[in-house]
Amino acid sequence: MKTVHELLTEARAALPHRPSPSEAVRAQRTGALLIDLRSDDQRRHDGLIPGALVIPRNSLEWRCDPGSAWRHPSIHDYDQQLVLICDQGFQSSLAAANLQQLGLRRATDMDGGFVAYRAEGLPVASSHAPLRGKRSNAAARHWDAIYETRAPEQVSWYQARPETSLELVDALAVPHDAAVIDVGGGASLLAESLLQRGFSDVSVLDVSERALRHLTDRHGSADRRLHVIRHDLLSWTPQRRYDLWHDRAVLHFFQDPVERSRYVEVLEAALAPSATAIIGVFALDGPHQCSGLPVMRYGARQLAELLGDGFRLVDERREEHRTPGGALQPFIWAAFTRRNQNILPA
Ligand SMILES: C[S@@+](CC[C@H](N)C(=O)[O-])C[C@H]1O[C@@H](n2cnc3c(N)ncnc32)[C@H](O)[C@@H]1O
Structure with missing residues (x-):
């Protein structure tokens, strides 16, 4: 049995560099996919990251596995850089470690999550269409x-x-x-x-x-x-x-x-x-x-x-x-x- 702290440390040890919010936005411009895992309520309340895909945590593995019949249309190979985002950057590390196990070797998560993103003053789009x-x-x-x-x-x-x-x-x-x-x-x-x-x-x-x-x-x-x-x-x-x-x-x-x-x-x-x-x-x-x-x-x-x-x-x-x-x-x-x-x- 492990503590949640050990679980997190182990997950992060398996990840490539965990980008800061501004590094993630720069990576997005050259093709990285940002994937927002936050809940509907969080997105409605706090806003959206422009250009980030919204994929619920409970279907993440099915939507990101390039070999899955349910893969998201933007997912096409195992070499894509995927940056998962949750509210504070904890749950997203565990999720990214799961994607690593699927062979997505460039899957990682954003350090500090949406809270750090907003604190850096990066653009937040309204979720109110x-x-x-x-x-x-x-x-x-x-x-x-x-x-x-x-x-x-x-x-x-x-x-x-x-x-x-x-x-x-x-x-x-x-x-x-x-x-x-x-x-x-x-x-x-x-x-x-x-x-x-x-x-x-x-x-x-x-x-x-x-x-x-x-x-x-x-x-x-x-x-x-x-x-x-x-x-x-x-x-x-x-x-x-x-x-x-x-x-x-x-x-x-x-x-x-x-x-x-x-x-x-x-x-x-x-x-x-x-x-x-x-x-x-x-x-x-x-x-x-x-x-x-x-x-x-x-x-x-x-x-x-x-x-x-x-x-x-x-x-x-x-x-x-x-x-x-x-x-x-x-x-x-x-x-x-x-x-x-x-x-x-x-
Ligand atoms: C200063 S004029 C330039 C028009 C043209 N490019 C030219 O050089 O003659 C700006 C143009 O952008 C259009 N425009 C402004 N905001 C726009 C938007 N959000 N989406 C599409 N067109 C827009 C306006 O209707 C206008 O025709």
Whole structure:
């Protein structure tokens, strides 16, 4: 017979490094699966870890054994790095030791559990899905009102030609058969410019129906090469994978760390292995606001940190955008390629 202390010591001796919460979040960016074992009540009360799978403790072994008929769809081999999370990091050690016995040699648990995660100030998402719905509606109302009252050529971000975006597409030699998505593309001329250049699969996602109507009124809706998606980017679940992600002046509106981490989750879910992301945002010396909303300003380094180790910075440029009203707005542009490692199947 053993004491519970001996049981725990023995379990931990069998585990590889037990990451701290911030180490676990970094590992998640390069493919580790975080698995939240906390109870429904704990998650409802304390919130969620963005991107973590929720698997109840009582079905853990069945859901994580790659050879089990009940395995979770995200579990596919014995070499995956799995980081179990409970409330304080005790029960999760015992559970991880069980997974070790199943041959999951990289199964471990997060040191200190959710309590330590929250104490480090890492992002916690609300477990109340309706809040996200409310947020989406508010965003749609805000942007619809703008596109309702101003012509596309009058908004401060208007460009007669999306110069820097096209230069980057050329510099990165994106092939014409690449599946492209312009997130928060609104009424921008980028999609049509790409189609004119011979691209054959261009999607534009935007939360504003009014913005997208400007695009389809201009271009028509019969072109099967153009796909229009009306959705809040942060609550969107991509139904396919894309080779090129383009974002001009959207990410900088996401002020909350939970929103930024959700942005990266969506980007990761949307992008194919070896895909490219082009992101243009207000530079560190750029404006503090756009369309009446506060924005977050970036340098290429901050963008690279946000995207994490799964992406390699391959190009970086600065642009002085002149608004239709004549003001100058410094933008920073960064292009990333996805490192082709540890990518989970779609
Ligand atoms: C500053 S405009 C930039 C538009 C376009 N990218 C361009 O360069 O012309 C920001 C765009 O992001 C869209 N947007 C803002 N928040 C969004 C969200 N959460 N999901 C999807 N689109 C969003 C707005 O409707 C708007 O079209």
